Amino acid sequence: KAGVTQTPRYLIKTRGQQVTLSCSPISGHRSVSWYQQTPGQGLQFLFEYFSETQRNKGNFPGRFSGRQFSNSRSEMNVSTLELGDSALYLCASSFGTGLAVQETQYFGPGTRLLVL
Amino acid sequence: AQSVSQHNHHVILSEAASLELGCNYSYGGTVNLFWYVQYPGQHLQLLLKYFSGDPLVKGIKGFEAEFIKSKFSFNLRKPSVQWSDTAEYFCAVTPPLVFGKGTRLSVIA
Numbered sequence: 001k002a003g004v005t006q007t008p009r010y011l012i013k014t015r016g017q018q019v020t021l022s023c024s025p026i027s028g029h030r031s032v033s034w035y036q037q038t039p040g041q042g043l044q045f046l047f048e049y050f051s052e053t054q055r056n057k058g059n060f061p062g063r064f065s066g067r068q069f070s071n072s073r074s075e076m077n078v079s080t081l082e083l084g085d086s087a088l089y090l091c092a093s094s095f096g097t098g099l100a101v102q103e104t105q106y107f108g109p110g111t112r113l114l115v116l
Numbered sequence: 117a118q119s120v121s122q123h124n125h126h127v128i129l130s131e132a133a134s135l136e137l138g139c140n141y142s143y144g145g146t147v148n149l150f151w152y153v154q155y156p157g158q159h160l161q162l163l164l165k166y167f168s169g170d171p172l173v174k175g176i177k178g179f180e181a182e183f184i185k186s187k188f189s190f191n192l193r194k195p196s197v198q199w200s201d202t203a204e205y206f207c208a209v210t211p212p213l214v215f216g217k218g219t220r221l222s223v224i225a
Contacts, residue, residue, distance in 0.1 A: 042217030
């Protein structure tokens with residue numbers, strides 16, 4: 001079974017630009033979550049999508065948004081990039097149909113974003 | 117708001133030494149607890165999890181963790197580490213989903 005895939009793997013942008021990251025979950029998984037990982041803050045939850053609807057949201061500004069398509073693939077968008085947005089962005093998928101708080105997350109390799 | 121503290125930022129051990137990584141969460145009530153591991157160059161993956169029942173949970177690769185409700189703790193242990201255990205370890209709690217900042221473990225020969 002193929003794992004979670006994320007594209008692109010690396011990205012360099014400048015301040016003020018916007019970026020779109022893509023995530024394909026494991027086949028059969030309907031929940032996709034996004035995380036930001038930085039050395040200082042560790043792993044921080046951005047949002048979770050299930051059946052094309054945002055089900056949970058972390059404490060990030062509105063510049064961070066996402067969506068999920070009918071095939072469960074998800075995209076994350078960051079507008080008006082700031083230097084502090086430089087991070088590893090991780091996507092994780094799970095079945096989503098069980099008790100959400102008990103589900104194991106399966107992580108992708110991440111997209112490393114550098115904002116100059 | 118729920119928070120997770122991992123006391124050690126970086127732990128260095130010799131092979132065959134015993135390991136204990138601390139994890140404390142702030143909010144009581146019913147919680148679900150996880151330990152994830154990220155080996156160098158690999159994805160984050162689940163090591164073990166606790167939902168209910170026996171507070172001593174066994175995971176992959178000889179790891180175990182003990183849930184102590186009175187101490188709000190879920191410490192990770194391994195009796196004898198190997199070089200291949202070198203990785204970053206993350207404790208996580210739900211609800212809501214909150215990760216600790218991670219502990220980097222370096223095992224030296």
